[in-house]
Amino acid sequence: MNLIRKFATAAAMTALMTASALAQTVLKSSDTHPDGYPTVEGVKYFGELVKQRTNGRYSVEVYHSAQLGQEKDTIEQVRSGVIELNRVSMAPFNGTVKETIVPALPYLFRSEEHMHKVMDGAIGDQIKAAFEPAGLVVLAFYDAGARSFYNKTKPINSVADMKGLKFRVIQSDIFVDMVAALGANATPMPYGEVYSAIETGVIDGAENNFPSYDTAKHFEVAKNYSLDEHTILPEVFVMNKGAWDKLTPEDQAIFKQAATESVAKQRELWAAKVAESRKIVEAAGSQITTPEKQGFIDAMKPVYDKHVTDEVLKKMVADVQAVQ
Template identity: 60%
Template sequence: MASAAMVSAASACEITLRSSDTHPEGYPTVVAVEKMGEMLEERSDGRICVEVFHSAQLGEEKDTIEQTQLGVIDLNRVSLGPFNNIIEETKVFSLPYIFRGTDHMHAVVDGEVGEKILNEFQNHQLVGLAYYDGGSRSFYNSQKPITSIEDMEGLKFRVMQSDVFVDMVDALGANATPLPYGEVYSSIQTGVIDGAENNWPSFESSGHYEVAGYYTLDQHLIVPEVLVMSQASWNKLSPEDQELVRQAAKDSVPIMRELWAEREKASEEKVRAAGVEIIDDIDKQPFMDAMNAVYDKHVTSEKLKSLVDEIRAVQ
């Protein structure tokens, strides 16, 4: 009934923007785009609506990026990882241990560096609107507690379809297996892979904690998520409506961050209560030292080196 009501409301608008997200209903990124839609509808006097398709209803991230570039999907909330092989500049946000913590990440994406990288999307049939939080990503697996870099040896981990992610896992002595997010649960369950890496809410909401009983808080990545719009859809809007969309997207960011902090806490409590072994007393330095090879391979152009320096200089 709720779905029917949403479709009915959307059909009453002059412009209905279809938005994709792989995460389930109620997830902070999904709710944030829904809130953005409410703001847009109100500010446009009911002319512009957003219809959110959660739970990968429109496809996994790699496929939805292509559909968004073609204008089939209007809005898309995606992790920056899958963009690494499309937009070179996004690689810097996916570099292991590039951010000192969440506050540092926020300062970077909210500032000049974040704006520079959003602007790069326009060269790929996309408009970068805003950054959302993706939390700290850590390794989990079904085999054993990982207490040191030596424990990574030989384990098979799912990663996003990104060369940076593959090389990161390889540099730690494990085996990287790029897989769509939706295939991870069954792949761990059947032993195709031993585990994956993600944040607290994704580890919990996906049910991966049910099949992977060991979670090591190495926090190797703090990769932002990004909300993008199809350039084709953007071009159909008047300049005034483009500004409404851009501002509503930016105004949804603090809402998302607040929801994210609450969800992280709730997810951690649920995972701990389920009996998952959490390894948080770990020496990160050997993990960080192993990343030198990843930086040497991927930070090759002067542009990327400059971006890395700019990120590190942000206080």
């Protein structure tokens, strides 16, 4: 009988360990940026909090450096449930979630602080809600700083200097129209193709923030960086709605709180990275210029006229501008 009990106990322990292992759910998350980048580290921090607060029932595996594909590909993957999580720019959603058009508009936000107030408040909540019909739940908005133009041809000090230059842009109609309004030519292409496209002369340059300009090594092939700061576009951290709906209300609360705390962490890392990246590119010989912005702002009227077409978007723009 003792032998039987021992076998039974061993079997029970094995079953318990197997059940425990099966109880852990690993959530896959994608990011195009390299390991150590503030958005990657923000998602990692979110994952640490989730794992800790669910006692290991959930963990997050971050696939950085576009290991799962470029943004367009991973957006489809997370919408279809192939992956559960994705950190991506908001601009590629412009054709799917119309409310994302507003934060993508050039020169809408007066500063990063202004953007924070907008995205942390009622307007941010409105944008989050608009993602759900697309099969996505927004967990957080992350910082991506101010985007500016850079090129290998010449410094840009005015709108006139933009004429005829070819710039890579995010795959977004707003960005294409913004560049056209400035007299330049827009070429939408995946982020991972930009370096070689500049190097081989397919394009003259691109537009992005200092950390991306640095970590993607674009400063090696495009030495002229112009601080026109045309767009202060938040990044969005999303979860497949089907995966979200499988969570208990208690776990959903844990995920939401972890995401909120990861925003503060990511913003802190972002500010430090911007300062570090600017020093790196300046030391490498990049020429930083600050053009007079009013000419760039004045050129944006056709962009607003084309993309802010219905009353919902018009009200959102007015509400953003009213935030102090």
